[in-house]
Amino acid sequence: MNKYLQIHPDDNVLVALQDLPGGTPVQFNGTSLSLVKDVPAKHKFMLTDLQTGDPIVMYGVLVGKATEPIFKGEIITTGNVRHDSSAFHEKDKSEQWNKPDVSRWKDRTFMGYARRDGQVGTRNYWLVIPMVFCENRNVGVIKTAFEKGLGFAPPEMYNEQVSDLVNLYKEGNLEAIKTYQPPSVTETAKRNNVFTNIDGIKFLTHEGGCGGTRQDAEALCALLAGYIHHPNVAGATILSLGCQHAQVSILQTALRKLNPAFDKPVLVFEQQKSKSEFDMLSTAIKETFLALVEANKMERSPAPLSRLVIGLECGGSDGFSGISANPAVGHTSDLLVALGGTSILSEFPELCGVEQEIINRCVSENTAEKFIRIMRAYENRAESVGSGFYMNPSPGNIKDGLITDAIKSAGAAKKGGTSPVVDVLDYTEYVTKTGLNLLCTPGNDVESTSAEVGSGANIVLFTTGLGTPTGNPIAPVVKLATNTRLAERMPDIIDINTGPIISGEKSIAEMGEAILEFVIKTASGEITTKAEQLHQDDFIPWKRGVSL
The missing domain is CATH 3.40.50 (Rossmann fold)
Structure with a gap:
């Protein structure tokens, strides 16, 4: 397994793929350095020396600036880096999309509920x-x-546990209460x-x-x-x-x-x-x-994969999100779009810093202009109350290596793959065009997931690095762990482990293909997601106030 990774050739930071002690020698592309201090897994360290005000580049984009001199081999933190991102403007070029090979899925179907209006459900x-x-x-x-x-x-398993404890208390058996072990859950x-x-x-x-x-x-x-x-x-x-x-x-x-x-x-x-x-x-x-x-x-019947609409969501992100689960989901999105299906990428505060790339992927000037208008209006609302997108990373994000909003955003945007942006939807607008759609929502997990489903997603792919139980009342939410440690620690909420990408056991493309297969089985009712099993029916409408 590699110990560190450069995500983009233009990056001047490396990502630690495992805990690296101070003094660890690093050899990379002709550069030799030693780590100044311990660098925990998921965090970043400098490949070059920086002076105050110098840019920090990750994913090939500006993600911050040094607030003090930083030496090569030194970890970047909220103490020596501040958020910064590149400005964006109107569409100035068109990106060419290289469609993935989807011949193996061309004739595949899923078993869904065909509605009279042409939509197909994955649940009833x-x-x-x-x-x-x-x-x-x-x-x-x-x-x-x-x-x-x-x-x-x-299931009433917790009610049964309380009943057991009540009976022990009535018997005066306090010692038995202290050592009480609940029965194993065989059916959730x-x-x-x-x-x-x-x-x-x-x-x-x-x-x-x-x-x-x-x-x-x-x-x-x-x-x-x-x-x-x-x-x-x-x-x-x-x-x-x-x-x-x-x-x-x-x-x-x-x-x-x-x-x-x-x-x-x-x-x-x-x-x-x-x-x-x-x-x-x-x-x-x-x-x-x-x-x-x-x-x-109503009964299930075969439907083409083009009738799938997947929401692309993340929550409890970590420093591995942008290099494992998110790009894998992005590849799944590209596969589905190439098959004539639809995907929805939301969380506008988590597109900060990659706006120009997205603008250039828009299929038309009007689409790009709508994205710019909504993005700027949202940022202005946040700033009017003394906030801003730079305040988006949570304490958990920061602890696990996402120290600026631009770092978090550059990784979060990977969920959208590389396909063209066919439409931009304001909050509550319903998807009408096949392909990749952008939907204006906050980064709040439940508000965003609730909105994606309200705009037509009939299944949601939700990546997490820290462990987030979010589900939805009507659409299956598939949870993808960014790392194996999380998948093993929280198996009751995780459906898919993308950690093998970090260990080098699987490529992003291989994992993206495996996710698509899981989606097809889930959409057909063959797989019940962990969130469904737990009755995790989260639903929070966004009041359009400042929520990041």
Whole structure:
């Protein structure tokens, strides 16, 4: 295994692939140096001497500047480096794309749920949605009733553990409590035996719908419309209080905008027009049950891979993200795009520093201009409240080697592969063009994943270097570890280990191809992701405030 790596020929830093003690001799392209201090795995050290203000280049782009002299062999930290990135401007050239060979997948299909509007789902869910947070409790009542009644409820292993502890306490056996070991988990998810073609009923509770701006309410309705319109959804039950900003009529307008011929069943119940809460909930449960009977008639059938729409997401990133999981996912995206499919790259704060490359990959001037306009507006909003994209890296990111936003961004952008950018979508806009799409979202894992699915992703590839449990209510979220240590430490949340790229056992292309095979099986229902098994149904609408 190599001890260090230069990612791009223009880089003046090397990445430590393993813990390197101070004094370790380094020979690289005719340059000899010794490490000044210990360099932990994932961190970077200088290949040349720098003076104050000199640029630091990684992934072939400017990622920071020295705040003091840095000697070759010295680790770069937040103490000697500050964020910096190159300016960007209008499209000045067109990038040529070399499509990967996809002949082996040309005739492959996945088993999906074909909807009348041409979309194909990878799952078949029913939604229960409150229009306003006032209805969250009522949604909870319906959730308890249906999940227990139909067998969709999460496993009660923790309830059983508490019962065991209570019994030991009643017996006065405190020593047994101290040494108590919970029974091993042999089954993490129950399967209903009533509606065998329905994967579950999902409940999109939230804290919005009223009390904010009218724009917040409109954005929430647009996001909810994207979920109802989504190919993984058979229909929805809507609970409305009646007086909130987020009116049902706004939701209905948003649905017609997505599809003028929208014809999925949407059952609406308004509490302020009901005889009583009991009457509303009882009626909602009965009518939802009847709708489930119809939804259960939908069966999986073969669909071309071009009907797949994958979201490209990362969270809990580390210093290996940009050299293992992210470029591997990028290759998977390129394979799918070459097959006529679609991918969505989001998290605009994590495109800082690579804007010009993305602009030049846009298929048209209009597409590039839209990206520039949204990117600058987002940055300006952040700066207006005393923040900025430079504040995006989290303490966990920094600890594991991502010390500036530009370093984090240059690696995060690798998820988008090399294919042309066919469209740029503002938040809640739905994908309409095959190929690589950019979607404006914050870097917040759940807000971004929620948005990708709301824009049509029927499966999400989520890379993580530190371990993030994020899932989604309606789309399978495939978790990819950037390193083997994480995959072995958190096997309950990790689906794929891309660590073999770091060890040199597999190439980025080989891993990208393996990921595509996993995607096909997951989309067909042959594989249930770890997030699905854990019922990790994360959903957070973005209020368009400053969230990085």
